[in-house]
Amino acid sequence: MASTFLRVGIAVSVCASGVAGAYDFLGPDSCQSCHVEAYTAWKASPHARAKDVLSPTQQRDARCLSCHSPNDVDQKQAGVTCESCHGGGQYYSPRYVMKDAELARLAGLVDPTEKACRACHDASSPSLKPFDFAAKLKAMDHWSAERARRKSSSASVTPEKAPVRSFAQWLRHQPPSLVRQTP
Ligand code: HEC
Ligand code: HEC
Ligand code: HEC
Ligand code: HEC
Numbered sequence: 001m002a003s004t005f006l007r008v009g010i011a012v013s014v015c016a017s018g019v020a021g022a023y024d025f026l027g028p029d030s031c032q033s034c035h036v037e038a039y040t041a042w043k044a045s046p047h048a049r050a051k052d053v054l055s056p057t058q059q060r061d062a063r064c065l066s067c068h069s070p071n072d073v074d075q076k077q078a079g080v081t082c083e084s085c086h087g088g089g090q091y092y093s094p095r096y097v098m099k100d101a102e103l104a105r106l107a108g109l110v111d112p113t114e115k116a117c118r119a120c121h122d123a124s125s126p127s128l129k130p131f132d133f134a135a136k137l138k139a140m141d142h143w144s145a146e147r148a149r150r151k152s153s154s155a156s157v158t159p160e161k162a163p164v165r166s167f168a169q170w171l172r173h174q175p176p177s178l179v180r181q182t183p
Contacts, residue, residue, distance in 0.1 A: 023088030023108045025075040030089060031082050034098070037149070038082075041142035047080035067120040080120075085112040 028048075032039040042048055051059060051069040058064045062073075070084050071077040083089055087110035091097065097104050105111075114133045121131040 024090040025071060025077055025081070025083040026089045026093060027077060028082050030093060034095070035146060037145035038142040041140075041145070042082065045140055045142075047084075047140065050080045051078040070120075085116065086110050 028039060028042065050067075051065075051072070054061075054064050054068055059069075065072045068080070069078050070080065075083070075088070077083070087108045089108075091107035092104045092109040097107050098109075110116075117133060117136065118131060121127070121136070
């Protein structure tokens, strides 16, 4: 009950501050500690190197950066990073938020869609073949290994804390601007 009330408050402040992507980025290294498999797969992928394929002049060209390093200017992040797709991790990355799928999304975690891919994989990208979502999604798999690990270790995982307490704990670490709007 109390938790639901607080969630509504968070939802209001999230909406008031604009799109999810507007939150500060913590950088891929910050995700690595908890998402080892995802990080390793991403690091070896063209997305991680997307800025490196540009020449020094092109690396200063906003027309190229918009797809090859979309958060270069606003967040000082090179390449297409975790947070370019999943949203800035400022509020969702603490463990007790991440463990609560619903809360994580209220705090800015984004589920990337086909439409999001097509923002960059469009007719103006160099590929001669049309973008095949299912095939390209498979080609950038960075979740199967982690899901398999979670499944096999679920029995040994320690019981989670009560959600209300976890949420209150999280709330205490939030800046006044976010907390103020919660009644
Ligand atoms: C302190 C550890 C921690 C950090 C740091 C962290 N995560 Fe998570 N993340 C988790 C846990 C735990 C889950 C829940 C996994 C589960 O369902 O068992 C999760 C879930 C996710 C999910 C799946 C959510 C869902 O419900 O389907 C995504 C996507 C994700 N994290 C992305 C990120 C990104 C991107 C970053 C870096 C900005 C990040 N995480 C940082 C621990 C963390
Ligand atoms: C609309 C998004 C978009 C823009 C803008 C864009 N690119 Fe790309 N670029 C892509 C995508 C997506 C790929 C890879 C997939 C493909 O081949 O379609 C790519 C691939 C490349 C590659 C090949 C990399 C490799 O690994 O072989 C180079 C080089 C490149 N782009 C340079 C540029 C330069 C230079 C600019 C600016 C003048 C630019 N791109 C602007 C989306 C874009
Ligand atoms: C180009 C966009 C993109 C980038 C970059 C990206 N992801 Fe993802 N991520 C996705 C998509 C799309 C899915 C969902 C795949 C599915 O379920 O079909 C996903 C799934 C995940 C999942 C699994 C969620 C679950 O339900 O089990 C985790 C964890 C995750 N990503 C973390 C990361 C981390 C950490 C990074 C950086 C090291 C990263 N992602 C980079 C698009 C991206
Ligand atoms: C912010 C722009 C951006 C977004 C969003 C994005 N990509 Fe990419 N992607 C790129 C660029 C740029 C490259 C080329 C990198 C290089 O080769 O240097 C690329 C390369 C790839 C590649 C490897 C080359 C190829 O075409 O086979 C795959 C696979 C891929 N992207 C899949 C996806 C999928 C699936 C999504 C959506 C979940 C997605 N991308 C979202 C910019 C983006």
